Amino acid sequence: MKSINTITRALVAGLVALGLSTSAGAFSLGGDKFKEEVSKEQESVALVRQVQQGGYGLVTTAELKAMIDSGKDLLIIDTMPYKESYLKNHIPGAKQFLFPIPDMNEWDSKETDGKSMEDFAQLLGPDTNRTIVVYCGFVKCTRSHNGALWAKKLGYTNVYRHPGGIFAWKGAEYPVEGSK
Template identity: 70%
Template sequence: MKLVRNVLSIAAVCTLMFSLVGCLGSDKFEQEVVKETGAIKLVREVQRGNYDVISTAELKALLDSKADVLVIDTMPYEASYKKEHIPGAKQFLFPIPDMNEWDVKETDGKTQEQFVELLGPDKNKEIIIYCGFVKCTRSHNGAVWAKKLGYTNVKRYPGGIFAWKGAKNPIESAK
């Protein structure tokens, strides 16, 4: 009995020591590789698109300040936008794969001219474009096209509706 207690005590101490030095937490290391991969992908998209990014807290503060900003949701209307979106956001669908040429099939039948109409005549207006979550690249395509069309103050909100809801911010649905 004494031997069993000693073995259990030693096992408990070893477990504690290994957990303190991270030896039993190798899953954390693997998770970090996934985070790094996603972060690098996002940075390279931003560099390639020549736009800026905005965080959830920054976007919330901007909207709370009643600033003159255009927020665009690039998710499908029926499956997403209609159900929930950031208050005041307008909808314009963009595809997930890189959209190097304008393709009306990929934008739910909408033309480049309709996108320009949504963006408005002020090329310096602050424009925030988002989709579902960081890995979703619909917002990348929307931001790239806004920049290609000459808009200068374009930001991508990479956290998208998932981060917005995760921060317990209000949402609205289409009427």
């Protein structure tokens, strides 16, 4: 009968070998985690800078769902193209208003599907304290930044961006409206 010390050493050696082979395999199959982190960092910093520039808040997918479920009076705005996205699926109750992907520092009706700043203000309504949540497709999409930025420029105070957008909403398996 082998001693407990010998068995323990053999067991530890086997676990170390298994751990090394598993992590090497995961590393080669899962991509370069270090390069992936650079990409995450770039997206995170870009988001923070947009929020600082726009002066609006952020809301997570779970927080938005809780706001909806609580019956809170809020306006949700989908900034994606109407036919290509909004009609297919959108967060329940969301209204559509197209914004462009590049920074929209000045109002350009060509970029907003022919709609004016007054059209946007009309959608937002007269209550400048109403909670407004703007979203687009996913974190890197900047349509929601433009929508939130313009809501703030028009004097609305409780403006939030839902950066995960419809992708995060669907990823959380929350219900959507539209033709799917």
